[in-house]
Amino acid sequence: MLIDTSAILLNLLNIALIGLFAATLLLSSLSPFFARWATQLSAGARQEILWSFVAAPWLVGILCALLFLPSLAESESAIWLGRLAHWHHPYVFYLDSWHSAVLLFFVLGIVYVLVRSGLKAVRHTNALQILTRLSQTHSGYGDIGRDVVVLDSQAPAAFSAGIFLPRCYVTTGLMEQVSETELGIILDHERAHIRHKDTEKKLLFSLFASLYPKPVARGLNRLFSLASEQRADAQVCTSYGNFDIAQTLVKVARLQRCFAGNLHPAMVSHFAADDIDLRIRALVFHERSQLPPWGYCLLFLGVITLFSTVGVDALHHVVEAAFSH
Structure with a gap:
């Protein structure tokens, strides 16, 4: 007592x-x-x-x-x-007393969530290291920048990933099937994710959302991920036309198949993911910024x-x- x-x-x-x-x-x-x-x-x-x-x-x-x-x-x-x-x-x-049990339950829950997230982050980092070993030199792919990792894979995919040092990843399978303009749109989109620190924010947001029941947490994470993609789309609109971005989005969505592998969804931002139809609608109808x-x-x-x-x-x-x- x-x-x-x-x-x-x-x-x-x-x-x-x-x-x-x-x-x-x-x-x-x-x-x-x-x-x-x-x-x-x-x-x-x-x-x-x-x-x-x-x-x-x-x-x-x-x-x-x-x-x-x-x-x-x-x-x-x-x-x-x-x-x-x-x-x-x-x-x-x-x-x-039951008061003490409440405190103990909360502490154990926090420890469990942190340990589970830490293990997922370790697996995510290991998966990225394996993917990086598959990377190629940039020769033959034009000036795509040193911040881009080219993966030797026929699976068409582009994404940004990484917790402390996020980078853009694109596969040779995708680069061979898109035009130079489309590739520029894709890479600018992934660079926008890195500028906005979306991979770190998605991970932190998922930790906060884990307090809610799983169905509610999944819905919140989905809404946040969609908003991140739409913000990146809007950033690309400063350099490319809205319809060009929408067409590229549709094309990559048709080409792309499940490529996430061992990468945790909360730590990855794929180019063609998260409610393509809503993203295209926002591009076509020129979504305006609003204040909360x-x-x-x-x-x-x-x-x-x-x-x-x-x-x-x-x-x-x-x-x-x-x-x-």
Whole structure:
């Protein structure tokens, strides 16, 4: 049993975790509506909103702990918060209680996710090293740049990959079947991914999204990947025509077959992937950039925080009542 300051800190951490779980459940139930709304935004605005969505449970957890803090400190300002956010025995923390089990479960979950992601990153790096061994010199392929790795493979594919030092990869099988202009479009697209640090962002985003149930996490990762591809397409539009990019996209999609191998999807950006029809529609109809509706987002965050705070208090009373009987 812990008493006083250490107990208050552990109880606050427990409150934050319960608030985090409550917010995750609420946001998961709203994810289908969120996905339909997010697809109406431009690629850049969609990415920012998606980052906010996956980070929201963590922020809500912190806000819940702050709302409970006055009642734990028995402050006079806690009077109006008493019915909304009240925590029993704030100065005591039992190491054999359900509160301790929640903390242990969370720590083990975080360790599991980090270890699993680390192992996938190692396999990804090893797979890239094997692919690089298949690379050829650039002679005979024109001036494609030193940042491009040419793979000796008949499978038509182009992608950017790598965590700390991402590079562009293109196969000889693809280069032999596209024109010089099409190859320029493909390489500019992959270079745009590297400039935007998309491989690193996709990995970090997938870590945040892993807090959600698997079906929800898959949908969020898919939306984020699509937004990354559309941003790269928009970057290429500054040098090539929209219809030329769309035609190249269709051609490569027809040529390309499954080429990912052992590369982890969260660490790779393929040229012809992620809802080709939506990317072509954005190119043809000239998608305009939009600003994320941050006012509505802040209001939504406040509502989620309020419901999560109520959920923390309700869950606490329910579990305490169950254990006391």
